[in-house]
Amino acid sequence: MNSGNRDTTGKRILILGGTTEARELAGMLVKTGYDVITSLAGRTDNPRFPAGIVRIGGFGGKEGLAAYIKSNDIHMLIDATHPFAAQISINGVAAASDAGVPLIRLERPAWEAPKGAVWVEVGTAQDAVDALPRGARVLLTVGRQELGPFLARTSCHYTARMIEVPAGLPDDWDVIAARGPFTLASEIALMEDRGITHLVTKNSGGAQVAAKLAAAAELSIPIIVIRRPLLPKAETVDSVVWAHESVKRIFRTG
Structure with a gap:
């Protein structure tokens, strides 16, 4: 599915999505001029589609994800999946390393106990x-x-x-x-x-x-x-705004 975004930066970004933050970030990046592909797992019957290109379904493990990154000329991978979608996050770190592209993880802050809570x-x-x-x-x-x-x-x-x-x-x-x-x-x-x-x-x-x-x-x-599952180390930001700023910074210095 393609909502008609036009690449003006020469940079293509793959977002592993399915969250509100992923959808918001895709819209922000498309407006900035990046060519954005968001991948959805396909577990939800009526997902809210983000701006840009949308693909649905798995990649076939870390090897399949790395192959997709290489064959589709992806310049950056953003993991904006649910905090409990551990396997795709693990695969993302390995695939980005294998494909030689930078990875950003957008991870919403964990909850803390409210005052007086049991x-x-x-x-x-x-x-x-x-x-x-x-x-x-x-x-x-x-x-x-x-x-x-x-x-x-x-x-x-x-x-x-x-x-x-x-x-x-x-x-x-x-x-x-x-x-x-x-x-x-x-x-x-x-x-x-x-x-x-x-x-x-x-x-x-x-x-x-x-x-x-x-x-x-x-x-x-x-x-x-x-508790959230433990994930491999990656450059991590906790908001859509900081993810957008990190994308611009990495592409300026890359």
């Missing part, structure tokens, strides 16, 4: 399950790919919120299909209406869905947070 950090979804007491009424916001361990724990009641709902969830689950942003007032109302006793979430960061943390803290609801 904040429990765990390493995996299974650890989060293990931290729940029997009979807990859980607001579950971990996305559809992490549901397996919770499906196996039938002694809790779940209100699961996600952008897209997979088929086959248990009948006794309350499922909410919704995309942020959410307000503090609406999050408090949701937790009170559903009798939530625990919030389980991944530390995805970002402002769009952060209100649930403040709501849980205000209601003294424990927050069980799955």
